[in-house]
Amino acid sequence: MGMLRFQSQAGTDQMSALDRLARRFVLRTLARFPVGRLQLVEPDGNRLLIGEGHPAAALRILDWRAYRMLFTGGALGAGEGWMEELWDSDDLVGVVRFFAANIEPMQALEGGAARMLQPLRSMLHSFNRNSITGSRRNIAAHYDLGNDFFRLFLDPTMMYSSAIYAREDMTLEEAALHKLDVICRKLQLGPDNHLLEIGTGWGGLALHAARHYGCRVTTTTISAEQYAYACARVSEAGLADRVTVLDQDYRQLTGRYDRIVSVEMIEAVGHQYLPGYFARLNDLLTDDGLLLLQAITIPDQRYHYALRQVDFIKRYIFPGGFLPSLRVICSGLGRHTRLQPEQVDDIGLDYARTLADWRSRFLAARQQVAALGFDERFRRMWDYYLCYCEGAFREGAISTVQLLAAGPARRGRPAAQG
Structure with missing residues (x-):
């Protein structure tokens, strides 16, 4: 006491x-x-x-x-x-x-x-439900703050998700690139694969996979700012023949892919839409395919309590956001797909360090933030957001996992090492 x-x-x-x-x-x-x-x-x-x-x-x-x-x-x-x-x-x-x-x-x-x-x-908060129209509104509230804003504190690849620090002396950019390689190796990507990415971000993973692993990539986003930015990056990189950027909700996707990746996008799905999300993944992945989800998670003991609460993140940062538990993810895969989880890696402390690096860059860019038209209240809001998340990761109140799942025709094959 x-x-x-x-x-x-x-x-x-x-x-x-x-x-x-x-x-x-x-x-x-x-x-x-x-x-x-x-x-x-x-x-x-x-x-x-x-x-x-x-x-x-x-x-x-x-x-x-x-x-x-x-x-x-x-x-x-x-x-x-x-x-x-x-x-x-x-x-x-x-x-x-x-x-x-x-x-x-x-x-x-x-x-x-x-x-x-x-x-x-x-x-x-119930008005922020992640229906097809609601999801676009919720995503716009966060990501359409402007590419120039996010460029101030993200690494040059514009990865807005946890990096993976293989060494203590790794820079943010090195750790972000290492994370991309970890994902591509776990998915065993090669020239014969067609990768579907749900949640483009600013195109960093799609470009990396196509450029360094030779696969075809179809990537989708519902952020207008990110769509325009990713299209421009693909064109500038000369990879338009291998990378297709879509402006589509995951529920509207069609086709079949032998690889699917979704990095920290499940948090924008919403509890009530999880069954449909997993069912869509099941329909889109071939029997011999691999799926990789990177997700911010909450302990299962607090999952339902958190669903009922409107916290700082839901109120000011991600209007339609929610955190799944690892158990909820595995249950969803079991109930709504034919996929089998094969590997789970926890990278929660890597996210704490990623956030610390983002915050250092954000604080150093104070004048540039103001020049973009954001006031002191906004700056303090974002500072609190970054610290709120870092502290929660360091204490284990939340974490981040990479989960690899395989279709029925792949079971028994050796998994790639990340």
Whole structure:
């Protein structure tokens, strides 16, 4: 059980009655956190030390209303308070890690006034369903921020998914290219293969597979910005004879392919559409084919709880986003396909490092972000997003897997080494 120690007396007479109530609730809840240590510095200079041990974190309450945001919004309120500059920290990832390490008792923060507002948030979020038209709207809300924006912090291949760091001294670009090779080798790609990619991104994987492994590639996206960018890259690379870029929803795809890859796209499918997604993969893959999914996952014990919550990512970053569990993915493959999972590799800590590299580049590009027309609130929102994800990966609150599955005619054949 955590401990709460006051290092000086708070001047709570400066606070509104609501803020005093909120502060009392939040501090009482934090005192029950069993893991780690958190130091709070309040607006009047009062210092509080909560808990002991690791992970350790420190934050500054800049405005008493920060407690109100936590009381009425829970974890989402914490993110909104950061965006509004009601609190700050020199180690935002450390703060996220502290809360992620206490993820079960953290749910008590959702039990204050936040619980009364959750049904309203859930109702509003229900309008973000990933139907064919809804998916385009949800994807546009994130990816159509503009290619120039994403270029500021992604590596030159424009890979917006976890890299794989084979060595400690690998750069972001080297790790991104290594990830592409890992995928292509697991799929055993060669000139005789036709690869379907569901979720083009900015075309990095499609170009890499065609250029270095000689296969044909059909890749599809529903982002207008990404479609235009990928088409231009294919043309510039002189690979139009081998790479076809489509502007189509996965539900509208036809044909048969002996290789399918989908990198961190399943998070945009949505829980209620998973059966149709897996059934579509089944129809599109040949009997002797291979499928590789790279997916951000949540522990199965928290899957259904997370479905009911509208967190910071769903509210501000990915309107139609959700995280599957590995069990949900394997169950979907078992129920709706004839495919058999053959290999699963966890790369969650690689994603934490990828996010740290993205954040370093993002923070270094502060002036360029402003020049693109994004204000300080947006910059803090994205900083929080990157730290929120990195901290969650480092504490194991979420992870990322690469899952390789085979069609019935391939079973028993040796798997390629990534």
